[in-house]
Amino acid sequence: MVSDEKLDVLFFASGYCVAQSRIVNPGGGWGWRRFYAVWVLIKHPVMGVILFDGGYNLSFNIATKAWPDRLYRWVTPVVVTDSDSAVSILKREGISPVDVKYFVISHFHADHICALNDFPNAELICSKKGYEEVARLDGFAAVRKGILKRLIPVDFEKRVLFLEDISITHIDNDSQLTFFVPFGQDLLQFVDLPGHARGMFGFYVKTSDGEILYGTDASWESDMFLNGILPSPVVRLFIDSWPEYMETNRKLLLFLRNNPGTQILFTHCSRTLKYVRFPVENRII
Ligand SMILES: [Zn+2]
Numbered sequence: 001m002v003s004d005e006k007l008d009v010l011f012f013a014s015g016y017c018v019a020q021s022r023i024v025n026p027g028g029g030w031g032w033r034r035f036y037a038v039w040v041l042i043k044h045p046v047m048g049v050i051l052f053d054g055g056y057n058l059s060f061n062i063a064t065k066a067w068p069d070r071l072y073r074w075v076t077p078v079v080v081t082d083s084d085s086a087v088s089i090l091k092r093e094g095i096s097p098v099d100v101k102y103f104v105i106s107h108f109h110a111d112h113i114c115a116l117n118d119f120p121n122a123e124l125i126c127s128k129k130g131y132e133e134v135a136r137l138d139g140f141a142a143v144r145k146g147i148l149k150r151l152i153p154v155d156f157e158k159r160v161l162f163l164e165d166i167s168i169t170h171i172d173n174d175s176q177l178t179f180f181v182p183f184g185q186d187l188l189q190f191v192d193l194p195g196h197a198r199g200m201f202g203f204y205v206k207t208s209d210g211e212i213l214y215g216t217d218a219s220w221e222s223d224m225f226l227n228g229i230l231p232s233p234v235v236r237l238f239i240d241s242w243p244e245y246m247e248t249n250r251k252l253l254l255f256l257r258n259n260p261g262t263q264i265l266f267t268h269c270s271r272t273l274k275y276v277r278f279p280v281e282n283r284i285i
Helices: 059-063 070-075 086-092 110-118 128-136 139-144 222-226 233-237 242-258
Strands: 009-020 032-044 048-052 100-104 123-126 160-162 167-171 178-182 188-192 201-207 210-214 263-265
Touching: 009 086, 009 110, 032 110, 059 110, 070 139, 086 110, 123 128, 128 160, 210 242, 222 242, 222 263
Parallel strands: 048 100, 100 123, 123 160, 210 263
Antiparallel strands: 009 032, 032 048, 167 178, 178 188, 188 201, 201 210
């Protein structure tokens, strides 16, 4: 289903929020846990430098100063410094903000889109379904869905490329997962993962270390996901569609059963953190 060429991806994290660990594992102990905002740098031979999500930056504090957006930081207090931001990390990696060709938005929750305004030259790839919801909602209705409208660049509609418009799609026979092949380049494929947020998607890639399916927020912990342990029912208040969430989880499990060599990673999963290149002083899990 994908060419034999390999594409390496680099994982980073920009800030974290703090929440009860029982949210992801209702059977686990009480305690607070850090949910790191992981994002991915991809140096694509044809598409150029791609960011898949971008973590938090200081614009979160500005966007959540006033009501009703302030509710967001009450529910999930965020810790981030300027040097944690994607733009600062990339500069340390020798990548200027203007070198980023595409900023791929898995979905519009703040821990994925805070950095949008830091990359003015990047074209923005998102799902049409996801953006239609963002454009339609405002005020409390938007915050309730995890959307902070102040984080959306004013020129968003000039720079956006909808995934559905730039891709050919195919459906995996066994799992029924839908894959998007952007610009006819199957080195990096996007995977439709609805449920957690409207129009959310992840990616599938063959790296020199093996195949990775990055499931973004389709689950919180891969160990819970692989053992069929569902998150706390409280998450149903925040996610887009519980039936679709369950259906996406079922399809992902089927895909892994039929592709046992594929590693599944999620944005906030402790297994993903093993891949994250943290500055040494920040590595506290
Ligand atoms: Zn999310």
